[in-house]
Amino acid sequence: MSHVSIDKQRELQALAERVAELAIDDGADAAEVIVGAGQSLSVKIRQGQKELLHESESHGLGLRVFVNHRSAVCHTSDLGEAELRRFVHETVELSQLSEPDELNELPDRHDLIPLGQSVVDLDLWDDLTARLSAPELFEIARRTEAAALGFSKKITNSDGASCDRNAGYMALTLADKAGLAFSGSSRGTYCSFSVEALCDDEGGKKRNASFWSAHRFFAQLASPESVGQEAARRALRKLGAQKLATAELPVVFDSDASRALLRTLAGVVSGGAIYRKSSYLCGREGTQVASPLITIVDDPLRPRGPGSRAFDGEGLAARRNVIVDKGLLSGYLLDSYSARKLGRKSNGCAGRSVGGSPHVSTSNLILHAGSTQPTALLDGIERGLYVTDMMGFGFNAVTGDFSRGAAGFLIENGQLTVPVSEVTISANFDDLLRRIDAVGSDLDERSSTMSPSLRVSKMTVAGH
Amino acid sequence: MHGHVAGVHPRHSESAFARLSDEELRRLLHLALSKGGDYADLYFEHSQTASYVFEDERIKTVGRGVSLGLGVRVQRGEATGYAYCEGLDEAAMARAARTAAEIAEAAARPGPQLIESRSIPSFYPVGVASLDSPAANKLELLRRGDRAARAADRRIVKVVCSFSEEQREILIVTGDGHRYSDQQPLLRYGISVVAEDGTKRQSGSGGGGGRYGIDYFAHKTPEHYAREATHVALSMLDAVEAPAGQLPVVLAAGDSGILLHEAVGHGLEADFNRKQTSNYAGRVGELVASELCTVVDDGTVSHSRGAINVDDEGAPGQRNVLIENGRLRAYMQDHLSARIMGTSPSGNGRRQSFRHEPMPRMTNTYLLAGRDAPEDIIRSVSRGVFARRFSGGQVNISNGDFVFSLTESYLIEDGKLTAPLKGVNLIGNGPDVLTKVSMVGHDFEMSDGIWTCGKEGQSVPVGIGTPTVKIAAITVGGTRT
Known part of the structure; x- marks a missing residue:
């Protein structure tokens, strides 16, 4: 069935190189080819019964060509020899529809990882994960759900427990008239499982919460029992949730909710948003954009990191970039194009998927943990809101206006008391980041956006 | 090739599936x-x-x-x-x-x-x-x-x-x-x-x-x-801070149909009701909205982004009344849920692509026109918010809480639109908010085709529509207390 082998990686790289050469032969000045392939298995158990077994083997190829500074980006899943030749030819032809843009070209050869130089090994592959079978995944899901349902009689239902494993491969090649300029490949595994527990509240409402574990390495996953119990605990503590009166309050974000704040920031420090003037952080480099307690880095080189990569989507060596240093905005995340638009050099932050052009993407985006124990973040708060869930898309990147739905708990005299739902929290994001007056020590490393809990001294909480 | 290909003029290239016997x-x-x-x-x-x-x-x-x-x-x-x-x-x-x-x-x-x-x-x-x-x-x-x-x-x-x-x-x-x-x-x-x-x-x-x-x-x-x-x-450019708290809100015709999509649409998808995870589970026949509300999901809206001749399981697109004069009539069914719930598929089994399994999804979801003149609806509000454009919405189907985000809105003062308001979220609870629909305009409009709906990692194109609607009170998530 699924053959898991390093040969797959070499095979994709050879294909990428061949297609890049085809494009140059067809008249392109330069070409960039990405090939991706993946095998995944995902299962779901609900009420102890199998609900879904989903298996996939996918592959695709993306090609970007440049002809006299005109470009086209195409993708296909048909990798037959004759089909690929036609695809390359059509892509080269299609570029003639675009108009010349001098800034649009491959990175300078000197900036690329040299041909033949091996890239750093970030330890992203786990044979055990790649080989997990459907019965093994079903068993993890079954145990997770059973732990949630068995936690308390008040847990009356479950939206099921899922368990997935993925093995992915990619190869990237850049070439121009002088020949190959970069060629690299990588592979990685990922496994995750989760469960959503429900309980019945008054008025026909149900309260739900999910919890999950994820890692590239199977052995480093949490136990199914601990994940199931945590989901149940989180659902139960929402029973009796109510609205709050509208007020300005201190707000503590748990590490889950903080992650969403960090994703919001990622969008406004990307080079694309800056040159398009679509960020409130345009022109703010070197200035205070957050509390001095805040340091944020993008670090692609973390061994076994969920978002780790040795090279970026344009063949540049990946590197650690500091975005916010003790509250000062130290730099934007740039790919080649946005860097040229801003008169600078790329700092290796291009992402590239089979289906699209290179664009800035974060790798492991990390807000450094602070020294405050998470429970101590509540100390001294007479009345405040502790946020565990956020909903909606209320962020204007140009102005920084931020307004989202929220749920969590009322904080009274340093303690969590009543569960809260159906409120919104609002502030200008610029103010929000500067008002952070405590950072938790509980960095959540499960996903490629990692944040600890945070305390914001004041936001508007709207309720009844 | 086989006959009866729906509607569309044959393409230059022959069908990709012609060779499948x-x-x-x-x-x-x-x-x-x-x-x-x-x-x-x-x-x-x-x-x-x-x-x-x-x-x-x-x-x-x-x-x-x-x-x-x-x-x-x-x-x-x-x-x-x-x-x-x-x-x-x-x-x-x-x-x-x-x-x-x-x-x-x-x-x-x-x-x-x-x-x-x-x-x-x-x-x-x-x-x-x-x-x-x-x-x-x-x-x-x-x-x-x-x-x-x-x-x-x-x-x-x-x-x-x-x-x-x-x-x-x-x-x-x-x-x-x-x-x-x-x-x-x-x-x-x-x-x-x-x-x-x-x-x-x-x-x-x-x-x-x-x-x-x-x-x-x-x-x-x-x-x-x-x-x-x-x-x-x-x-x-001149937007002022939006108010925070419970206020009357008037939703403009068209894109405000996002209210129906979030407040009731997802909650009426059959999978959540079959599994008893929706707060609308087991409530067919009950009053779940103001009697002014008739909500329809309709795959047959001509040329709309959410229209389907046939769903992704072979059921023809059709018009389904979900809520009639405030009363819950039916859920949106796919093949699996319909079989287990002992009913028929309703043309709502959709999927993002061949890589995804189908599930109950909305097509074009809208609220039928009422009797009020839109200007009367605005005039009836002494202090509130008029919402015209949105960036999106989200719902928790279990407890019914939903939000949607306004990108163009105005303060209503003494029955007139005044200052433009900064981007703001509205939050409500589906069954609660729909009982507070107090006026429905006669100016029904479908949205222009821009909306995409996400569910369990799958995206499908959808349409939404509504006449001008007044909600007597909903939480407005501004910054001015």
Whole structure:
């Protein structure tokens, strides 16, 4: 069935190189080819019964060509020899529809990882994960759900427990008239499982919460029992949730909710948003954009990191970039194009998927943990809101206006008391980041956006 | 080729599935049922996409994409086995069928003896598919939009125009041997702008489309979308802090249909009700909204972004009344939920692509017109918010809490629109908010085709619509207390 082998990686790289050469032969000045392939298995158990077994083997190829500074980006899943030749030819032809843009070209050869130089090994592959079978995944899901349902009689239902494993491969090649300029490949595994527990509240409402574990390495996953119990605990503590009166309050974000704040920031420090003037952080480099307690880095080189990569989507060596240093905005995340638009050099932050052009993407985006124990973040708060869930898309990147739905708990005299739902929290994001007056020590490393809990001294909480 | 292909004029290229013989389809279904599944179906999809981006006064990017494959599904009881393959290689298709079969563990069942083509309705006939229209016409649409946006005002400092198009051919073969095929065109035009005035900056966007040919833009012109985008950016330059707390809110006709989509739509999808995870579970026949509310999900809205001649399981698109005069009538069903709940599919079984299993999804969801004049509705509010444009919404189907985000809204003072308001969220609880619908306008409008709905990682195009609506009180998430 699924053959898991390093040969797959070499095979994709050879294909990428061949297609890049085809494009140059067809008249392109330069070409960039990405090939991706993946095998995944995902299962779901609900009420102890199998609900879904989903298996996939996918592959695709993306090609970007440049002809006299005109470009086209195409993708296909048909990798037959004759089909690929036609695809390359059509892509080269299609570029003639675009108009010349001098800034649009491959990175300078000197900036690329040299041909033949091996890239750093970030330890992203786990044979055990790649080989997990459907019965093994079903068993993890079954145990997770059973732990949630068995936690308390008040847990009356479950939206099921899922368990997935993925093995992915990619190869990237850049070439121009002088020949190959970069060629690299990588592979990685990922496994995750989760469960959503429900309980019945008054008025026909149900309260739900999910919890999950994820890692590239199977052995480093949490136990199914601990994940199931945590989901149940989180659902139960929402029973009796109510609205709050509208007020300005201190707000503590748990590490889950903080992650969403960090994703919001990622969008406004990307080079694309800056040159398009679509960020409130345009022109703010070197200035205070957050509390001095805040340091944020993008670090692609973390061994076994969920978002780790040795090279970026344009063949540049990946590197650690500091975005916010003790509250000062130290730099934007740039790919080649946005860097040229801003008169600078790329700092290796291009992402590239089979289906699209290179664009800035974060790798492991990390807000450094602070020294405050998470429970101590509540100390001294007479009345405040502790946020565990956020909903909606209320962020204007140009102005920084931020307004989202929220749920969590009322904080009274340093303690969590009543569960809260159906409120919104609002502030200008610029103010929000500067008002952070405590950072938790509980960095959540499960996903490629990692944040600890945070305390914001004041936001508007709207309720009844 | 088989007959009865719905609506769409044949493309230049022949069907991607022409070479699939009935014999081959039968063989695949037999393989899928070889472990004793209750039901199996095949979903072939050939999707061609193209996109064009105009930025910095030039055609910056052009792109095309092709994807072709087969998804095989097998059901056994409430369980589903799903596998897919890229391309139509015989061995790969057989492997997918055998893999999906593994969900069952019993003796083989026979598949259908005969494969029979079935006809379906035609809700979006298109003369020439957009993908087959000359590219020059599309580039001209982008140039016109850019020109109009720049000419609108000297404060417009950034313009990005985009055009994307898709032609999706599907072939569905059901376990009972019925063969359905459809051609689904889809296009979308968009403009986003940034306005700058001194230190103030603001963004705005406009756009639309649907299941049309490129002639759609003879009526809805690039200049129209440029006006929309620049109007939003320029008016919102002077936006003031929005109020915080419970207020009456008037929702403009059209895009405000997002209220129905979030407040009740998702909660009425059958899977959540079959599994008892929705707060609308077991409430058919009950009053769940104000008697002014009749909510419909309708796959038959001509050329709308959410229209479907046939759903992704072979059920024809149809009009379903979900809530009638405030009373819950029915859920939106796919094949699996309908079978388990003992009812019929309602044409709501949809999927993102052949890589995904189908589930109950909305098509075009709207609120029927009422009797009130829109100006009377605004006039009835002494202090509240008038909401015109939105960036999206989200719902927690278990407790019913939903939000939607306003990108263009105004304060209502003494029955008149006054100051523009900064971006703000509204939050409410579905069944609660719908009981507070106190006036419904006679000015029904469908949204222009821009909306995409996400559920469990799958995106599908949808339509929404509503007349002007007044909600007597809902929480407005501004910053001014």
